[in-house]
Amino acid sequence: MSQKLEKQLAAKEAIKYVKNGMTIGLGTGSTAYYMLKELEQLVLNGLEIIGVPSSENTKKLAIEMGIPLTTLDKIDRMDIYIDGTDEFDPYMQLIKGGGGALLREKVLAHNSNLVIIIADSTKEVRRLGEFKLPIETIPFATANIGRLLNKMNLHPIVRLKDGKNYITDEGNYILDLNILNVSNLSVLEGELKQIPGIVETGLFLDMAHKIIVGKGDKTVTLSR
Numbered sequence: 426m427s428q429k430l431e432k433q434l435a436a437k438e439a440i441k442y443v444k445n446g447m448t449i450g451l452g453t454g455s456t457a458y459y460m461l462k463e464l465e466q467l468v469l470n471g472l473e474i475i476g477v478p479s480s481e482n483t484k485k486l487a488i489e490m491g492i493p494l495t496t497l498d499k500i501d502r503m504d505i506y507i508d509g510t511d512e513f514d515p516y517m518q519l520i521k522g523g524g525g526a527l528l529r530e531k532v533l534a535h536n537s538n539l540v541i542i543i544a545d546s547t548k549e550v551r552r553l554g555e556f557k558l559p560i561e562t563i564p565f566a567t568a569n570i571g572r573l574l575n576k577m578n579l580h581p582i583v584r585l586k587d588g589k590n591y592i593t594d595e596g597n598y599i600l601d602l603n604i605l606n607v608s609n610l611s612v613l614e615g616e617l618k619q620i621p622g623i624v625e626t627g628l629f630l631d632m633a634h635k636i637i638v639g640k641g642d643k644t645v646t647l648s649r
């Protein structure tokens with residue numbers, strides 16, 4: 426079964442949690458795209474929901490699909506947040522940010538009553554870290570932070586796009602870190618968040634309430 430079908434199945438399952446009148450945080454990426462397609466259909470069929478997009482890209486797609494939108498400054502909390510992930514482990518911990526949207530995604534997930542992660546089966550790992558950990562840094566401090574993280578053996582790589590620094594929706598840069606040798610990820614999260622100029626990390630620890638995984642022609646749901 427293809428990854429595409431597994432993503433679609435996971436998205437269809439996640440959408441079952443969406444009810445009339447809900448406010449929904451809309452994730453970013455190729456898996457979240459299928460969730461948007463499901464919502465597009467529900468909205469066409471008369472369901473009344475409001476989405477809060479986690480990126481300019483998702484905002485554009487949602488507008489094209491006719492999904493009503495609002496912004497975080499106009500609401501208190503979201504009923505549900507639905508998004509993909511780059512990796513998840515058996516303890517439901519995640520690495521996100523492969524698409525560079527980690528900062529707004531983490532803000533929305535933090536402000537949602539139910540966080541549902543959708544994934545194809547390739548995203549499942551025994552231990553996080555095959556995928557490099559993205560962190561978002563302010564341009565002013567990125568080179569300095571890079572040198573510091575090198576000394577911490579995290580081998581930072583500045584993310585590029587078309588030969589230039591990749592720029593996030595918040596105008597920041599991304600460093601991708603090798604965390605394979607890190608034994609305690611919550612300690613690492615604390616250390617990174619204490620470095621001025623690091624705005625956010627792609628470690629989503631204890632944030633996912635459900636992970637819906639497409640596996641072949643079925644889905645498996647992990648719940649916290």
Ligand SMILES: O=C[C@H](O)[C@H](O)[C@H](O)COP(=O)(O)O
Binds near residue numbers: 508510
């Ligand atoms: O920044 C991007 C997000 O964290 C995505 O949810 C993540 O990269 C997974 O993307 P995809 O569903 O395309 O694999």
